[in-house]
Amino acid sequence: MSPINIKAQFLQLIEQNKGIIYKVSRSYGKNEEDGEDLFQEIIIQLWKAFERYDENYKLSTWMYRIALNVAISFYRKDRKRIELESPLTEGMTEIADDNSNSELDSNINLLQQFINELKELDKALMILYLESKSYKEIAEILGITETNVATKISRIKEQLKQKFSTNKS
């Protein structure tokens, strides 16, 4: 495959999955700036791994594994800001102003906040669950059994529901 094709394929992959990369970045980044750095890091690592993509894996499994592995590693890393040779003048992403629904926005923010409070691996599990991934795929991405996935999801879900209820009451 020519380099131009590879680039086009990669851009398409990122465009199709920008939402999940953004959500993973926001869930693991400590603040907006941190999330931007993480977003960029995930894209760099996806790009590095893209040519070695093993077609035996589902593309989504491959992408989630890289995004979450990078996010967890990035979270632990000393993240002193390192200047880029060519600093990005703008952020990696930009949210356009739209007519937002304030209740929905508040629920999204609450859910995001609760996810941010979870432990690193629980956070990965919950993101995958909310992305409606099957237990089989979650188990493959995380490297645990499906039974374990089911047990943990039900436990974390309970915690989230309780937090939502407490916060709303």
Add this chain to the structure above:
Amino acid sequence: MNELELQSIWNAYDKKLEKSLKLNLKIFEDLQTSKAKSKLGSLSAIKEVGIVLGILWNLLLGVLIYGNHFKNLYFTISIGLIMLFGVVAIATYIKHLVLINEINYAESITVTQSKLAELQVSTIRVTGFLWLQMPFYTTFFWNNDWVMKGDLGFWLIAFPITLAFTALAIYLYRNITPENLDKKWVKKLMVMGVEYQHLVAAGELLQEIEEFKKDEV
């Protein structure tokens, strides 16, 4: 709040992002020209520098031993043992390089994160181990006259200093462990002596992975 509601909030979030999230495509140009730099950095570069410095240090020690022509047994043994610590450090770093090359972000989360955390824990352990060479820096200048003839200065000053360094080295070896990284002084020593600050969380993550995996029904 039921699970469908949780997922529907998440899906709404997705739709909102789909509609409003614009990617800054400059990153892709930077990727093409290799200007976009990974902030995770290259773990292997640090190890490679460590190996080169370790080899140079050991060569210097070898020259010193050779230059002494094995005349002073204390010098030969002390420097020889310091060299041995150097060899262990070099071998560990080479092992780390092999491990780093085996790390693949496309593997499952628990496998990749275990490898990364084990690498970091091993770095902490080798740092603790290297402190054990400290007493030999206080013995290389000893000589038979001091030791055999009961030199007062030696028994009152040099020997107690070596004993103190030995006790301190053993204490550091036993305390610079992944479990103790929450202690401020350990953290400071690690930051001073070793490449990572994020080591602190490695032990905790390994524990979390173990708990995560064993929690089977």
